[in-house]
Amino acid sequence: MSRYRKIFNRIFASLLLLIVFLSFDQKTFAQNGEVLFKANCSSCHKPDKDFTGPALKGARDREPSKEWAYKWVDNVNTMATADPYAKGLVAKYGSMMTQQNLKVEEIKAILDWADTYTPPGPPPGTPVAEPDNSMLFGILTLVLGLIAFILLQVNTNLRKLSDEKEGVLRSEPVPFYRNKIFLMTGILVLFTVAGYFFVNAAIGLxxxxxxxxxxxxxxxxxxxxxxxxxxxxxxxxxxxxxxxxxxxxxxxxxxxxxxxxxxxxxxxxxxxxxxxxxxxxxxxxxxxxxxxxxxxxxxxxxxxxxxxxxxxxxxxxxxxxxxxxNLPDHVYFNHSQxxxxxxxxxxxxxxxxxxxxxxxQFAELSMGWCINCHRETKVDFYNKADSTGNKFYSIYEKFHEDIKNKKLDSVTVEKIGGTECQKCHY
Ligand code: HEC
Ligand code: HEC
Ligand code: HEC
Ligand code: HEC
Ligand code: HEC
Ligand code: HEC
Structure with a gap:
């Protein structure tokens, strides 16, 4: 058995390596300007044309400083009244940009992408195809599985040969299709894969x-x-x-x-x-x-x-x-809210x-979609110091304290309870 264990250990280690490698790949992708742009900015901006907001191509060259855009995206509401360049933009475009909560490197990735954008992109309305690694994953797993199987077969045959040569008598080895370990592993894998697809399909219904x-x-x-x-x-x-x-x-x-x-x-x-x-x-x-x-x-x-x-x-x-x-009947969604x-x-x-x-229908309308936005979007929190914002939130004493003590710089929908089950479910 120790030889088997060695082989299994090797295969396991290389699978682990592969998983780590692929998840790294996903992370670098999260910084992809195009994806970030489509998720956060494309409802109002086009990279190369003015739309609800200005074209993002070359924005940093037009602006008062190269860093201006990074400040702007995170402080829209304050800068729109205090910064002369921002005031000019608001007057020209007539509508207000919504506050975006992104990291500087994310904004940079978006603007870098816009700067290098060339028009023959996909026609408007085509859904963005997210890169799908699962195919690659599947093929690699299959190949590794096959290699493991071949190695095990080779191992059995070699042992048989050496046994014959040395004249050792052993009971005939069990062929793989009657080997209980093989059978159990096969059934387990089948169940996991089928279960995964079944649950996914059921959620997507x-x-x-x-x-x-x-x-x-x-x-x-x-x-x-x-x-x-x-x-x-x-x-x-x-x-x-x-x-x-x-x-x-x-x-x-x-x-x-x-x-x-x-x-x-x-x-x-x-x-x-x-x-x-x-x-x-x-x-x-x-x-x-x-x-x-x-x-x-x-x-x-x-x-x-x-x-x-x-x-x-x-x-x-x-x-x-x-x-x-059309949301399912068990979900409560309110437009005026x-x-x-x-x-x-x-x-x-x-x-x-x-x-x-x-x-x-543009959005997926899944639960994850609602929750993600609630996690990221800030509410118009009441500011006691200058009495701005939604007065309703004056009741959240703890957050006011935290803001005063600089423990908190803003309040998201999640903080006021936007991810509690009973808010969205009847
Ligand atoms: C709800 C619409 C909306 C969304 C979403 C939006 N913007 Fe804007 N953006 C505007 C408008 C409108 C302006 C012009 C200023 C104003 O009127 O507020 C603007 C201005 C800008 C400017 C200044 C451009 C210049 O010419 O100097 C930058 C940079 C910018 N947005 C970046 C972004 C980025 C990056 C995102 C996504 C993370 C984003 N915006 C999302 C509406 C939007
Ligand atoms: C505020 C005014 C207004 C209202 C309200 C309005 N329309 Fe129109 N509609 C227009 C104008 C302007 C055009 C374009 C005429 C042109 O360019 O020759 C138009 C064009 C159309 C056309 C031909 C183009 C197309 O979209 O296929 C149809 C059909 C139409 N309207 C149906 C409707 C229906 C149905 C409603 C109610 C849900 C409606 N409209 C409400 C102003 C209006
Ligand atoms: C002149 C009237 C009119 C105006 C203006 C108008 N809509 Fe509509 N809207 C309709 C009618 C009629 C339908 C149903 C037919 C259809 O789906 O095209 C509809 C359907 C919709 C739907 C899909 C509803 C569903 O069945 O789920 C959405 C979303 C929507 N409108 C959003 C908007 C937005 C956003 C704007 C402004 C940018 C807008 N509408 C402007 C008349 C209008
Ligand atoms: C926070 C996300 C969100 C925003 C913002 C939003 N909608 Fe909707 N809208 C939805 C969802 C979710 C539904 C499906 C509701 C359902 O099935 O009960 C919907 C449904 C609709 C429908 C179909 C009829 C109905 O009421 O179910 C129309 C029309 C519509 N929206 C128009 C608009 C217009 C116009 C605006 C801007 C003034 C707007 N929506 C803003 C999420 C949104
Ligand atoms: C684009 C962002 C966005 C999306 C998408 C969105 N919401 Fe919201 N939602 C908000 C914001 C912002 C508020 C906070 C309004 C306020 O200040 O009270 C809110 C508040 C709510 C509240 C009230 C929470 C409370 O504690 O009072 C409910 C319920 C809610 N949303 C349901 C939904 C559902 C259901 C969906 C998905 C179908 C959804 N929302 C999708 C932005 C979003
Ligand atoms: C911000 C709103 C929101 C909150 C908070 C929320 N849900 Fe949902 N939930 C939804 C929406 C929208 C759907 C419908 C998704 C769909 O049609 O696929 C849904 C669907 C579901 C489903 C059906 C399975 C599915 O994914 O379609 C279950 C179960 C569920 N929610 C449980 C919960 C539980 C438990 C909580 C609390 C931990 C919770 N939800 C909190 C919006 C919400």
Whole structure:
């Protein structure tokens, strides 16, 4: 057995080495500017073009000093009122950057990546493929396993040969497929692998990142919220003060579309599969849902008469929009908590909606996704010294003490209980 043990020990050691090596590789990857950029900045910045915020390419060369950007990203709120260059930017871009909590080397990695960025990147909306080492892992494990097996076979045969030569009689060795150790190990490995895939698949049930159904009307957020700059809140106003963001009623559409009956905009309308869409026909569909007769009233259009007395124009019926985002019933999520109190941008969670001809689900909506943000995001903590911030938090005496004593410089959502199970689960 000692020979076996030696061989097993060697294999085990080399596997361990491999694991260590691969995890190092993952760590260096965490510093990859592109990944960091996509996770934290891409909702407002493009590397080479101005967007909600300025292009990041060459930012450090434009700024008052090479170190300015590192200070800015971590102190947005104070610098926006105190720093003259920052004030200029805020005036020019009209919206405020949200505070990012990154290390200097992470910000540096992002800006370095942006500086060397060249345009032919993936088209917008393509999900970032995270590098997947599991394939490499699997193949290496298989190869190592095979080598171990061959070595063991060679070992058995050599022993048999030497035994024969020396005339030692031993009982016939058990072939590997009847060897209990082999069988048990095989079954164990099979169970572990199958269990891993089974649990992963079960957790992923009902998740639908990138889901992009075809809606009853080809209604383009790019045309409305992008090109025509209609505020999200015009149609999803309840996100300010209620749990749901809501989908606008046909009435809201008709506020504008009584007058706008043709599509002549600059954006080409195409579906995901490449087929062209006629915008004017799509507006016509809206009219049939609204019970609006475009030809009546001397070509100005009017609602159909209500002959059947049900209180709505004859023929009008609701638009059956297909729901895209859908958390499981055991999760509580509230928009107003995040938008009004948490001051989060729609795009942080929903992606660049204003560039989407057809909406797709941008975020994974997994529990890890919620929790990660709660761990990293600071709340607008009440500052007793100058009475700024959300007064609600004046009740957290301990944190005020810690901030005063410089034990703490900010309070994250996690600290106020944002990772407690019962906050998110019914
Ligand atoms: C919610 C939108 C938003 C996010 C997210 C965001 N920014 Fe910004 N950023 C802006 C805006 C807007 C400005 C312009 C100043 C202002 O109005 O606040 C800006 C300005 C900047 C500037 C100054 C650029 C210049 O021309 O000098 C840098 C550098 C910067 N951001 C880096 C980052 C980095 C790095 C990240 C990700 C870690 C990030 N930003 C995430 C919106 C955002
Ligand atoms: C003119 C009205 C209008 C405006 C403005 C508008 N939306 Fe929408 N939004 C809709 C309608 C109608 C739907 C349902 C059809 C669809 O999914 O495309 C919708 C769907 C959505 C969905 C997917 C809902 C689901 O089913 O899960 C999200 C997310 C969303 N909008 C976010 C935004 C954001 C963010 C903005 C601002 C950048 C915005 N919307 C601006 C009308 C509007
Ligand atoms: C605040 C005004 C406004 C509201 C509200 C509005 N639209 Fe529009 N809509 C426009 C404008 C502006 C255009 C572009 C017209 C052009 O460029 O010729 C447009 C274009 C369209 C088009 C053709 C382009 C495309 O996106 O396919 C459709 C279809 C359409 N709207 C449907 C809707 C629906 C459905 C709603 C309600 C959920 C709605 N609109 C609400 C202003 C509005
Ligand atoms: C912190 C992340 C987050 C932010 C910020 C956010 N949403 Fe959502 N949104 C979600 C989640 C999660 C859902 C799914 C809710 C569900 O299924 O119960 C959702 C669902 C929606 C829906 C589908 C209808 C509904 O209410 O379930 C619309 C429309 C929508 N969001 C629009 C917006 C708009 C507009 C903004 C900005 C004003 C915004 N969201 C900001 C996370 C966010
Ligand atoms: C982009 C960051 C972000 C994401 C993603 C996010 N949240 Fe939050 N969440 C916040 C912030 C910021 C607050 C704190 C608001 C405040 O100041 O009270 C908050 C607060 C909450 C609270 C109240 C916590 C308390 O102690 O009062 C709940 C509940 C919550 N979030 C649920 C969710 C769920 C469920 C999801 C995932 C579907 C989610 N959040 C995803 C940023 C986020
Ligand atoms: C910030 C919000 C949040 C908090 C805090 C939270 N969860 Fe979740 N949890 C979610 C969301 C969102 C899902 C749905 C994930 C999905 O659909 O895949 C979920 C799903 C689950 C599931 C179903 C399995 C799965 O991953 O889909 C279990 C079990 C669960 N949570 C347990 C817990 C426990 C136990 C705690 C406390 C330690 C907790 N959760 C705290 C948001 C939260």
């Amino acid at each position: 009902g998740r639908q990142q990138n889901y992009q159904p075809q809606q009853p009307i080809y209604y383009s957020h790019q045309v409305h919220a992008g090109t025509n700059q209609i505020s999200c809140l015009y149609c999803h106003g309840s996100s300010q003060d209620s749990k749901t963001a809501g989908i606008p009623s046909v009435n809201v559409c008709m506020n504008c579309h009584k007058a706008i009956n043709k599509y002549e905009g600059p954006d080409k309308l195409v579906r995901e599969d490449g087929t062209a869409v006629n915008g004017t026909d799509e507006i016509q569909k809206l009219y049939s849902y609204a019970g609006w007769d475009l030809k009546a009233n001397a070509g100005k259009g009017t609602y159909n008469p209500d002959n059947n007395g049900d209180g709505i124009p004859d023929g009008a019926h609701p638009i059956e929009w297909i729901k895209i985002h 995040h938008i009004k109190v948490g001051k989060q941008q729609c795009q942080t969670c929903h992606g660049p909606i204003q560039e989407m001809p057809e909406v797709y």
